[in-house]
Amino acid sequence: MGVKIRRAGKEDIASLCQVYDSFVRQFVGSTARTAKSFSRMLRGKDSMVYVAVDGQNKVIGYVHARVNKRLNRGEFAEIVAEPGQDFESVATLLVERVNVAFIERKVSAIVAGSFRNPVYEKLFPKLGFFDYELTDVFMYSILNVQRLLSELSPVFVSRLQRLKQWNGTVQMECEGHSLFLEKTKEGVEPIVWTNRPPDFKASLSTELLTKLIFGVTEAREAHRMGQLRIENTNGKAVADKLLAALFPKRQFLIMDHW
Amino acid sequence: MVAVPPQGESRMEKPVEYVVRNYQKGDEKRMAEIFSECFGPVTPRRVLQWKRRSGRKPEEIFVGTVDGKLVSHVEAGVQQLHQGEGVFLRTVGIGGVCTDSDCRNKGIVTNLMKIALDRARLEGVSNASLFTDLDIPAHRIYQRFGFVDIVTARTYIKYIDYPSIFAKWLRYCNRLVKADKIAAKRLQGWEKSVTIQLLDVGTMSFRVIKNRFQRLRRPSEQADIEFSTDLLTYTKIMRGLVKWEDAVKGSKLRVKRGHPADIEMLNRILNWRWHD
Numbered sequence: 001m002g003v004k005i006r007r008a009g010k011e012d013i014a015s016l017c018q019v020y021d022s023f024v025r026q027f028v029g030s031t032a033r034t035a036k037s038f039s040r041m042l043r044g045k046d047s048m049v050y051v052a053v054d055g056q057n058k059v060i061g062y063v064h065a066r067v068n069k070r071l072n073r074g075e076f077a078e079i080v081a082e083p084g085q086d087f088e089s090v091a092t093l094l095v096e097r098v099n100v101a102f103i104e105r106k107v108s109a110i111v112a113g114s115f116r117n118p119v120y121e122k123l124f125p126k127l128g129f130f131d132y133e134l135t136d137v138f139m140y141s142i143l144n145v146q147r148l149l150s151e152l153s154p155v156f157v158s159r160l161q162r163l164k165q166w167n168g169t170v171q172m173e174c175e176g177h178s179l180f181l182e183k184t185k186e187g188v189e190p191i192v193w194t195n196r197p198p199d200f201k202a203s204l205s206t207e208l209l210t211k212l213i214f215g216v217t218e219a220r221e222a223h224r225m226g227q228l229r230i231e232n233t234n235g236k237a238v239a240d241k242l243l244a245a246l247f248p249k250r251q252f253l254i255m256d257h258w
Numbered sequence: 259m260v261a262v263p264p265q266g267e268s269r270m271e272k273p274v275e276y277v278v279r280n281y282q283k284g285d286e287k288r289m290a291e292i293f294s295e296c297f298g299p300v301t302p303r304r305v306l307q308w309k310r311r312s313g314r315k316p317e318e319i320f321v322g323t324v325d326g327k328l329v330s331h332v333e334a335g336v337q338q339l340h341q342g343e344g345v346f347l348r349t350v351g352i353g354g355v356c357t358d359s360d361c362r363n364k365g366i367v368t369n370l371m372k373i374a375l376d377r378a379r380l381e382g383v384s385n386a387s388l389f390t391d392l393d394i395p396a397h398r399i400y401q402r403f404g405f406v407d408i409v410t411a412r413t414y415i416k417y418i419d420y421p422s423i424f425a426k427w428l429r430y431c432n433r434l435v436k437a438d439k440i441a442a443k444r445l446q447g448w449e450k451s452v453t454i455q456l457l458d459v460g461t462m463s464f465r466v467i468k469n470r471f472q473r474l475r476r477p478s479e480q481a482d483i484e485f486s487t488d489l490l491t492y493t494k495i496m497r498g499l500v501k502w503e504d505a506v507k508g509s510k511l512r513v514k515r516g517h518p519a520d521i522e523m524l525n526r527i528l529n530w531r532w533h534d
Binding site for chain 2 (some may be wrong): 004024025027028029030031032040070071072073107108109110111112113114115116120121124127128129131132133134135136137138139140142143144145147148151152154155158159163165204207210211213216228229239248250252254257
């Protein structure tokens, strides 16, 4: 593959932003980053940022780690790789490089935390790390259902656009608030309201909506359990297809604590 | 503004008159004291650094004061969270939720949370998010505000030099006990020695004397508490992931010596949990 690992510098900031953006698009829950946040990351006295570059010297991944002096331990903050790359092999090279740096700094322990990167489960146990579940939890609350549904409409529009061979009106109803989307041959459009019965209506609680948008509950399973009510004029197979399109199973991944 | 305590508070103690205001320059000293008690030792300088780095504005930081003394803190800054398909939505990131131990169970921090979330609603933010711990009373408060658990964290760890970590932990305990009024009170008069035999690591020993943790170079021959276990079980007990009694029942931990009351105190020290 010809991947090389080197220390990141200021000149890499634009590439770091670009790699991060394309990486987090595969997940839900990650926070937005700017050139300023990467610049701060590079400036950190105890922080180490290494990049993986391919044969054309293009940045295809990076690792951000730091030495926690108070606890004398090395901490992996984040490992990111271009979606087209084999994350595990890029990450292994990056982790091995940082491990060497940690040992040089004489740390007593090395820690990698995750909320939660699925590849960590494969990567770190192989490198001799043991793992355990923590009681630290990420919590989310909907403050204004109608506003959230409107804000989420571009997400649902994109997802419905990808659904082939179905046209009609979708209503998503959450505790008295609704989002209407109309899919035609020309495209998908949010509509404010209609008195025409929808072809597909999903009714759900705010709690279930929260869990579905973060991909921690499966929509079809929620339907089977009676938590998600469906009114549908097109049969079960179409309903399942619509549920899978609107609420795909996306891995939740967050790296920042604020 | 004088805050009105919200309705429906449970386990509330005698109400107290308090004022909610936004952060003012000079609050860092009291903030550091409360943060130290709730989250671990921190200096006013460090608080200022955090504030500067996070870019929080004064109006995003809410503090509760009793007789002019800062006793409670909540911050609520706007972040951008990815919700799929390249769409980032504004979310109010709640953080630094804490109250001085002398002013807990009076509804102060609950009201601060309510004010912070109401302000977010007024500013047109549709959702809020936070990081917390499943095992603390605040988790129930967040649930009452409609917060839903999304996912717990997982950690991966490799120990290189555990005896050095043990020594650091004892030093950290000394800093913690200085900041934590409840811990200091509970530990008063508890002067015992502890010997820990960790499989594949070795024997480590410490004692507590006048609320000070001291590492013993040579394990005490007649330690008040002596037990043996493996490193993973010990780590999990310290993180509150495995209960001491379950580890004993599952033969993962063997107590050689120790009065039940002393073992209970040792568990509080290991978990650093001082509330009943």
